[in-house]
Amino acid sequence: DAGVIQSPRHEVTEMGQEVTLRCKPISGHNSLFWYRQTMMRGLELLIYFNNNVPIDDSGMPEDRFSAKMPNASFSTLKIQPSEPRDSAVYFCASSLTGTGSGEQYFGPGTRLTVT
């Protein structure tokens, strides 16, 4: 089975531009998580979905960030406008609820650089 797929793997953009990160969770998984990793703050949750419904977006830094999950197979994280402080690695993870297991499987990440 394919793991969590993220695209692009690397993104370099200029301040003020819109950035869209994409994630395809593992087939059959019904929870999806977006995390951000920086040197200063480590790994932190941005938002997560259960059954395509956003549950907690309190980690989203500000209104410039938005996330959607239009169906069980796809999610996007959008930053508009982007700023240099958004430079980080963004991870998407998915898990299967209802089994009590709760392991989250992570995608390879998108390394975002905003100049």
Added chain:
Amino acid sequence: AQKVTQAQTEISVVEKEDVTLDCVYETRDTTYYLFWYKQPPSGELVFLIRRNSFDEQNEISGRYSWNFQKSTSSFNFTITASQVVDSAVYFCALSENSGNTPLVFGKGTRLSVIA
């Protein structure tokens, strides 16, 4: 509030030495899950183990072993006979309730195994 502390920022050992990575957690939940993830230099996050709060049995998987002690709120990870391929950043993480909720990560411990 939940918190995970990995007091060791960096550890360096010589190949074949044993090494223990410490993890201390804080939570008010009576049911919770603990995890370890490995992040090799390539950057992906690899799931290693999950433990629930009702299962204090230690676990061994090859050269890896985990010691969960509720009395000290610790979930330590030992690598026996370390190898260069074990060089990575290791993260301890905690999730509440069912385990299908966001992970709270520690800051990570960077392990360097020298040949």
